[in-house]
Amino acid sequence: MIQRKPARWLSQALRSYAILVYAFLYLPIVVLVIFSFTRDEFGVRWTGFTLDWYIRLFNNPRLMGAAVNTLIVGVASTLVATLLGTLLALALERYRFRGRGAVDGLLYLPIVMPEIVMAVALLACSALAFDLINALTGHVLRRNLVTVTIGHIAFSISFVTVVVRASLKHFDRRLEEAAADLGANSWQIFWRITFPLILPGVIGGALLAFTLSLDDFIISLFLSGPGTSLLPVEVYNRVRRAITPEINAISTLMLLLSITLVVLSQLAQRRR
């Protein structure tokens, strides 16, 4: 194929276009970050630099409580989803069993399904479960952090499985044969050979699950109970009243955490 150098004016036009597209994508975020440092109490004009909003944020018990809840739910759901997702990936890659095709296909459903559908389904499900428990034991349960965590686990498993499977696809099974040949039993093969080699994929999956849990809104809104709301829900509740630089500040912090996690997950997967 012959590649011609585009005309000068065209190349400049293309460059401007690219800049505009990126500005469209990132300008709002840049504005958000900048206005988290403004003195203006409505957070929409630049009237000078301050860190006040960050300090206020850390002194706000409701926001901090929501942040702690978010971290608890994030860590708990990530641990469980990573464990289950990894086991599912191993089963799908390693074994032939009846219904494997169906399991494989259903795996992608939670990824493409509208989240609202899953949220409603989980809500209905939890209501049903609570009714059952009430009827059987007489205990009255309410939605709390456990229900949100279960919801987050439910949608994270698919993502973890997809990422771990990708690393299993590249895995050279002959390494496991070599280990068996050198006297390792199945348990030793898994922990000494298979697991260390798919670990970058597992870490990548875990970081993805954590990021998803961190900024999930719909399922968190539906499944959290009174007084146990998560950060995105809390932020939404505040924004409904008024946008303050405090919100800008907490959004900036969440952005920072998300970027860090994404970078870490990329690094983990590159290290193969």
Added chain:
Amino acid sequence: MSDTPAIELHDVVKQFGATYAVDHVSLQVGDGEFFSLLGPSGCGKTTTLRMIAGFEYPSHGEVLIHGRAMAATPPHRRPVNTVFQSYALFPHMSVAQNVAFGLQMKGVPKHELGPRVQAALEMVRLDGFDQRRPREMSGGQQQRVALARALVNQPEVLLLDEPLGALDQKLRKEMQFELKRLQHRVGITFIFVTHDQEEALTMSDRIAVMNQGKVLQVGSPTEIYERPTCRFVADFIGETNFIEGQVVAHDGGYATIQSHDGLELRGVTPRPVSVGAHATLSLRPEKARLLTPDQAQSVQETFRLAVKVELVSYIGSDTRITVRLNAQRTLDVWEQNTRSTLDRNAYWQPGEDAVLVCPPENALVLVE
């Protein structure tokens, strides 16, 4: 060394669905032998090796290692180690960790690991490489690590699955020598899988030639090359001219066949033949001689085929000549260039008349 064979296969079959990957194979490999499984790809040689290693289980028949039946023994409990074609080094471990792996699995005490790993690396001339990662090493070096990793366990039998397949020609020759040297030194039985006939001839004490899941012939390199018992073996090992016909007479290890184009040719019979049987005469190109009609007058050899030189290829050590016998048939003759000369007349020229001669002990009559 003991009298019990290192490896015995009794009527071993491996079926994958309806196909026989290994078809009723029986073999005995002596203690300390360098034994090759040779054949084209898909002939069942690797499957045979994998059944000895324990990665596959026979559909029928038995594998014994030093007299012990292996039917219920998984790979990690067998006294054999494998060098894989792809090396299969553990990428997340250093060279030293790779080599120590087998010893750790066996529960060798920690303080013994270091010296034994060092000794193994010295044996393959890789001392000083212990902290490297496999991917930082060349193919030849990785190959040596794979060898050290297997040999450090002092297996009763070492299995090698086309271990030199991925190396370039020069390195291959070096490693062939290195493997022979190592085998002498450690005295372990080697079972070597290859599709390269030259490699098998160079290195082996004995060779089993396989095709389509069956062992066609087992013998020393000379036996396999000089006395192949069937057409496939004669064809697969080295090069040869085939002339088909029917046996018209036989006596004392020789037979005469009449070819379809009327030639009467005599040769050795590695297996008994009977008159009227369909047979193939195999004539190795280096075993025939090409003479001028004048020279041929005084030579007492059974074959005397009047031919015309058709193609002459000078390849340095040899000159390879294709001669035409009749409208249907050409034969190849190789002459060693024992004289150093630029004289054009010292070499055959296309179009010349010649006589192909060959004593009957240099030709073979093969029946299927």
